[in-house]
Amino acid sequence: MEIKKYPLQQHGDSRGHLVALEEKVDVPFEIKRVYYMFDTKSGVIRGMHAHKSLEQLLVCVHGSVKILLDDGTEKRTVFLDNPYEGLYVSNNMWREMSEFSEGAVLMVFASKYYDENDYIRDYDEFLRFVGKKF
Numbered sequence: 001m002e003i004k005k006y007p008l009q010q011h012g013d014s015r016g017h018l019v020a021l022e023e024k025v026d027v028p029f030e031i032k033r034v035y036y037m038f039d040t041k042s043g044v045i046r047g048m049h050a051h052k053s054l055e056q057l058l059v060c061v062h063g064s065v066k067i068l069l070d071d072g073t074e075k076r077t078v079f080l081d082n083p084y085e086g087l088y089v090s091n092n093m094w095r096e097m098s099e100f101s102e103g104a105v106l107m108v109f110a111s112k113y114y115d116e117n118d119y120i121r122d123y124d125e126f127l128r129f130v131g132k133k134f
Contacts, residue, residue, distance in 0.1 A: 001074045004088040006057065019084050021109070027057050028088060029111040036061070036107040040100040047095045050120040052129070055111040057086040058097075063104030070094035072132035080106070092130050094123065 008019045008026055023031045037046060058067065064081035071093055078087055081101075086109075089095055097106060112118065120126045 001069065001071050001076055003069070003076055003078055005078075006086040006088060008059065008084040008086055010084040017084075021086075027086070027109050029055050029057075031109050031111070032113050033110040034107065035110075036105055037097070037100075038103075038105045040097075040104065040106075042100075044098070044100070046097040046100075046106075048121070048123075050094045050126045050129070051091050052118050052120065053091045053112065054115075054118050055091055056089040057109040058089060059083065059086045059107045059109070061105045061107050063101035064099075065097050065101070065104050065106050066099040068094075068096040068098070070096075072127050072130035094120075094126050 006026065006028070008021060011018050011020075021027055023029065040046060058080060060080035061083045064079065067078045067080060067087060069076050069078065069089065080087055100106070120129055
């Protein structure tokens with residue numbers, strides 16, 4: 001499994017910093033939806049699903065979060081704690097977000113509008129979908 005992190009161009013001076021994102025430039029797809037998670041309580045695991053066709057870029061704009069990625073064959077853990085670095089998550093990838101630091105904000109850029117039919121929320125169904133379990 002290849003982990004793809006995208007460095008995001010930051011601009012700043014003594015007044016502070018700014019990161020601007022443009023689709024198909026800084027984000028490797030056309031952006032159809034943006035959302036963010038915040039106030040996630042200690043011990044909570046978010047995600048726990050895969051997408052059939054949707055792609056995402058995850059940016060922890062404040063604090064830190066642990067991301068588990070699973071393609072059905074291999075599992076890898078990635079730690080996000082940098083507001084100018086994005087983690088690409090392809091379709092057909094199970095994801096779980098956990099260990100949110102206090103005050104963490106995880107922003108997600110998605111390649112498609114919300115569609116419940118694109119979600120795979122059962123792990124065994126995910127394994128069947130990616131051809132790893134029959």
